[in-house]
Amino acid sequence: MTFSSFIPPQRTLMGPGPSDIAPQVLAALSRPTVGHLDPTFGGMMEQLKQLLQFAFQTRNECTIAISAPGSAGMEACFVNLLQPGDSVVVCINGVFGQRMRENITRCGAKAVVVEDEWGRAVTPQKLEDALKQHPEAKFVAFVHAETSTGALSDAKTLCSIAKQYNCLTIVDTVTSLGGVEVNVDGWGIDAVYSGSQKCLSCVPGLSPVSFSPAAVDVIKNRKVPVQSWFLDQSLVMTYWSGKGKRSYHHTAPVNSLYALHEALLMLYKEGLQQSWQRHLTQHQKLVAGLDELGIDFVVPESERIPQLNAVNIPQGLDDASVRRSLLDEFNLEIGAGLGPFAGKTWRIGLMGYAARNENIALCLAALKQVLSN
Amino acid sequence: MTFSSFIPPQRTLMGPGPSDIAPQVLAALSRPTVGHLDPTFGGMMEQLKQLLQFAFQTRNECTIAISAPGSAGMEACFVNLLQPGDSVVVCINGVFGQRMRENITRCGAKAVVVEDEWGRAVTPQKLEDALKQHPEAKFVAFVHAETSTGALSDAKTLCSIAKQYNCLTIVDTVTSLGGVEVNVDGWGIDAVYSGSQKCLSCVPGLSPVSFSPAAVDVIKNRKVPVQSWFLDQSLVMTYWSGKGKRSYHHTAPVNSLYALHEALLMLYKEGLQQSWQRHLTQHQKLVAGLDELGIDFVVPESERIPQLNAVNIPQGLDDASVRRSLLDEFNLEIGAGLGPFAGKTWRIGLMGYAARNENIALCLAALKQVLSN
Secondary structure, X not given: OOOOOOOOOOOEEEOOOOOXXXXXXXXXXOOOOOOOOOHHHHXXXXXXXXXXXXXXXXXXXEEEEEOOXXXXXXXXXXXXXXXXXXXXXXXXXXXXXXXXXXXXXXXXXXXXXXXXXXXXXXXXXXXXXXXXXXXXXXXXXXXXXXXXXXXEOOHHHHHHHHHHOOOEEEEEOOOOEOOEOOOHHHHOOOEEEOOOOOXXXXXXXXXXXXXXXXXXXXXXXXXXXXXXOOOOHHHHHHHHOOOOOOOOXXXXXXXXXXXXXXXXXXHHHHOHHHHHHHHHHHHHHHHHHHHHOOOOEOOOHHHEOOXXXXXXXXXXXXXXXXXXXXXXXXXXXXXXXXXXXXXXXXXXXXXXXXXXXXXXXXXXHHHHHHHOO | XXXXXXXXXXXXXXXXXXXXXXXHHHHHHOOOOOOOOOHHHHHHHHHHHHHHHHHHOOOOOEEEEEOOOXXXXXXXXXXHHOOOOOEEEEEEOOHHHHHHHHHHHHOOOXXXXXXXXXXXXXXXXXXXXXXXXXXXXXXXXXXXXXXXXOEEOOHHXXXXXXXXXXXXXXXXXXXXXXXEOOOHXXXXXXXXXXXXXXXXXXXOOOEEEEEOHHHHHHHXXXXXXXXXXXXXXXXXXXXXXXXXXXXXXXXXOHHHHHHHHHHHHHHHHHOHHHHHHHHHXXXXXXXXXXXXXXOOEOOOHHHEOXXXXXXXXXXXXXXXXXXXXHHHHHOEEEEEOOHHHOOOEEEEEOOHHHOOHHHHHHHHHHHHHHHXX
16 A cells, blocks of 8 residues: 555535634644643643633633543543432433433443434423432433534523432533533533534544532542543543642643634634624524525524534435535535434534635535536 | 733653654644545545554554543553453553553453562563463553653563463553554554554554454453443444444544654654664663763663653752753753652653654753753
8 A cells, every 4th residue: 555645625614513623723733742741831721721611601610621522521521420320311302312321321320311302402391300200310411402403402491400300410512612602600510511623613632521519529429430540530630720730640632732722712702692693693694595495404493503504405315425516526515414314414514613604605506506416 | 811822832852752743743733624524534544544553563453543642542442341350460560550450440340460660671470470370360461661660561472471371462552652663463462552642753642552353352242331432442443444434433533633644654654663773773872871971770771661761860959940941941841750750760752753863962962051050
């Protein structure tokens, strides 16, 4: 075999993530690597923590970026909080709710499943019914923005119900953070994880997480060690705490953290409200354009994630060949359906830096041309 | 708080990792992000697998990069192979052998510990004695190059003993891969992990791993699921297999994988033997220079890792202030001691791109000047 340097094409990324990345974030990524215990890097990490607190709207001290993708962030939340035998009510309305259940059972805990139709939000009443029937439940877990279906659930209401039943909440904000309101402290989220490659428009590979003081108490009072050494927050925090000497746990992904810092700085400069508004406005433009093409949405209007548009593939079209044409002829990536939605839906992302006029114009023009072929 | 872009200083990285990174690797890192299911990215991943097979000297089909640092690679080996109740003989002569034991116990398995002095290689006879006394042992685990102490163990002999007792072998090659001989197939290593940021001179955050067919059999015939969903190789391989359609497991760290591909390409162009020879030659130059400064080594000559030089801090010197002067006055990072070696030793890395004449010249000149202050 002949090996050669990989020169990737310049794509426009409008799938479910990774999303388009701003040039300044890629520039930050390739700045000179310093040691993970370098004092200058420690200063950067302190800023990064505060920027994450800003993005999550939290004062949680334990707010960091896990050195691995969102799936590891999800796992970090479950393995740190759950102990064998614990009961967790988990709301499932797509792939990522299912993944939460997988995590629960692999922790030796019991999953009480609340199911909703794919493409719909979680029904608060179903959660309340489950909690009434399961007073032993200690945690409630759900996905805020189901990336697999485009459905946005009412995280504030779901958390409020969980609190009424004295449960801690574990919330997936992988696709929501930065794109729609996420209010960790205001809503009472106890453990939250996100991904770097969605509305934060950073490279994939990092997972912002935050644990409330109540969650930290649970971690501190565990009777059995966290099953993952790598994700054990009681150890990871000796590196991230910043109070006094940082001690080595694992080697931090230095350059990726530069990029996340820069991406969060962009969000900070724009402002949270402004970013949510931009995602909504661009979503509305996309909706209008798709409507003209006769393409309709999977999710009812009131339950849609603005930045992740799940649409029905028009009848008679071949999913894969349309997506391939968009890629080959326009360097445009849109996402396929997942699970039962495979072959039936597309997922058009408008996340972070991708939520721009030029992207929507390209997407609509390219779709129009490919669909008319 | 005022936030601003982080512009890191240009350091020379001669600690225990991350090591200096070649400009072409940083350039590859910041190439435009493509989707993790992009067909062009799939082609890159196929090359990456083959380059990893080259570096590990293996034909193992299951040879990939874990989307997280070396500690997660370690965990991937243990959680996939071990089941509760399994017995594992683990050789401990430093921090990373201890970390292996942590992983073993967190899998619910039993660790039979073979201990050697820190700063010395693992004693093969002790391993053999332990295996005689523990016929129930299924695995032997050890660290090839103990990054915490600078001691290189005889991996070939240790694996050969393990095979005589029908044990599968789990070997840490985080600091050895690319710097000294690692022969996965030739030595009979069944599960091996490394790190991107040592002799491969790539950014930190990825962990190359490889599993032998015998190890894959163990994974396929597990009675209980792998406790980590993120690291479950039976799922991860549906993405990496490349045979037919790649299916989504987690979002791969696209840009970091570009960088690892480029770093491995550099190793491939140089050649394995040539790289090992370069590390040895540069080590000898460093030894001669340190000798002139009156600085001696922790590890006996025949057991040293050429690329990770653990030296005794000359009496009367303050560890932290010397390292701080090197950093502040020369932008030079060398490593502190770990665990019982903290404050007593320095670790001078000559890994990958750092194993160059100019680095050794700088290190010796800077040390001479700082020590004479």
